[in-house]
Amino acid sequence: MAPLKAVFLAHTAAPSGAELATLRLVSAMPAGQTAVLYTEDGPMLRLMAARGIETRVVTTSFDSRAMTIDKAGIRSLLVGATGLLRLGWTLGATVRDLEATVLVAGSTKAVLMGAVAARRARVPLVWHVHDRVSRDYFGRVLALVIRVLGWVVARAVIANSGGTLASLYTWRRAAVVAYPGVEFPPDNDTAADESALPREQRPQEQRPAGETIIAVVGRLAPWKGQDLFLRALADVKTLPREVFLVGGTFFDEEPYRAELEVHATALDLPVTFTGHVDDPESYLRHADILVHCSVLPEPFGQVVVEGMRAGCAVIATRPGGPEEIVEPGVNGLLVTAGDRAELTRALDTLIADQELRVKLADAARVRSRDFDVAESGRIVTDLLTGLPGKRWRRG
Numbered sequence: 001m002a003p004l005k006a007v008f009l010a011h012t013a014a015p016s017g018a019e020l021a022t023l024r025l026v027s028a029m030p031a032g033q034t035a036v037l038y039t040e041d042g043p044m045l046r047l048m049a050a051r052g053i054e055t056r057v058v059t060t061s062f063d064s065r066a067m068t069i070d071k072a073g074i075r076s077l078l079v080g081a082t083g084l085l086r087l088g089w090t091l092g093a094t095v096r097d098l099e100a101t102v103l104v105a106g107s108t109k110a111v112l113m114g115a116v117a118a119r120r121a122r123v124p125l126v127w128h129v130h131d132r133v134s135r136d137y138f139g140r141v142l143a144l145v146i147r148v149l150g151w152v153v154a155r156a157v158i159a160n161s162g163g164t165l166a167s168l169y170t171w172r173r174a175a176v177v178a179y180p181g182v183e184f185p186p187d188n189d190t191a192a193d194e195s196a197l198p199r200e201q202r203p204q205e206q207r208p209a210g211e212t213i214i215a216v217v218g219r220l221a222p223w224k225g226q227d228l229f230l231r232a233l234a235d236v237k238t239l240p241r242e243v244f245l246v247g248g249t250f251f252d253e254e255p256y257r258a259e260l261e262v263h264a265t266a267l268d269l270p271v272t273f274t275g276h277v278d279d280p281e282s283y284l285r286h287a288d289i290l291v292h293c294s295v296l297p298e299p300f301g302q303v304v305v306e307g308m309r310a311g312c313a314v315i316a317t318r319p320g321g322p323e324e325i326v327e328p329g330v331n332g333l334l335v336t337a338g339d340r341a342e343l344t345r346a347l348d349t350l351i352a353d354q355e356l357r358v359k360l361a362d363a364a365r366v367r368s369r370d371f372d373v374a375e376s377g378r379i380v381t382d383l384l385t386g387l388p389g390k391r392w393r394r395g
């Protein structure tokens with residue numbers, strides 16, 4: 001049996017959540033047994049290269065970005081799908097050149113291209129699912145089509161949460177949950193090591209009410225709910241000293257950012273827009289509170305774990321991935337997605353109660369260790385290595 005060579009296929013090279021999760025996952029897998037294949041040039045190539053990960057870019061005249069899968073009309077969907085299938089054929093040659101033993105598709109578009117590419121390269125296709133395949137995101141018909149398609153073409157699925165897995169068909173398919181973890185330095189024992197860190201790297205102690213700093217981290221996109229957050233913040237009893245909205249706009253979301261800026265000014269809120277940052281950790285370490293405010297069920301929510309690791313008191317929304325991360329009242333707070341008044345109440349509670357913040361943040365730091373990406377790396381490596389009929393016989 002050939003040794004594992006897993007090729008990950010991504011339709012975008014923008015540093016959005018799923019792509020950053022792939023970066024960390026691949027870094028946690030055995031060196032030299034992975035490669036990442038992109039269909040456009042972009043910042044992810046630099047980030048991967050900086051970690052010594054093998055990458056390739058394959059482009060054709062077909063621009064997969066021009067096609068949006070969510071709630072698209074049937075005609076544009078068919079035109080787009082045809083383009084993706086043709087691109088898949090080209091990709092198949094590269095997958096073969098890379099001597100892949102398995103192809104892992106990291107998005108719905110990648111599944112379409114990957115189905116053809118894997119066929120051409122005679123390797124099994126695995127679907128790494130970062131989105132809940134539900135009607136909220138895709139509409140009823142499309143969600144059904146994607147679920148069936150995934151089931152037909154993929155030999156196995158890797159889901160980023162139990163909730164994501166539950167949104168798929170997995171009958172007679174290998175399926176695992178591999179949480180997009182956070183990275184810890186090797187052999188780092190929480191308490192002992194934290195006190196050994198230089199002062200500036202230690203998580204910030206919690207500040208008094210009027211001094212608090214809040215971070216909201218994530219791509220600026222309507223379903224991430226930053227507008228709802230600003231409106232909820234406008235109603236709090238004690239305003240924080242500063243709020244950082246950390247996140248870029250990648251997929252034509254600039255008008256949304258402009259709208260947020262207008263809100264923040266009109267409501268006279270102390271908000272700083274940082275734009276995209278490669279590593280939000282320094283903002284998280286600086287903040288007392290992290291707010292995650294997605295208005296649709298978040299598939300996983302890496303930022304919630306990152307905030308917990310950095311020592312923030314966290315507010316996150318349910319339903320969705322955060323429910324698998326946060327135990328409310330113990331290591332964070334959960335509020336109902338889209339409920340502005342509830343978010344205001346949670347903000348009031350945390351801002352006012354410094355002691356509660358300390359308690360939640362301490363427990364959160366401990367909880368974050370359950371999301372060590374090293375474990376996800378093992379789960380995925382085992383799944384990919386153990387796939388039956390790994391290499392189809394060459395004809």
Ligand code: GLC
Nearest residue numbers: 017018130160299300301302
């Ligand atoms: C997507 C999901 C997000 C998840 C990430 C990594 O960006 O929306 O919830 O954390 O993928 O799997």
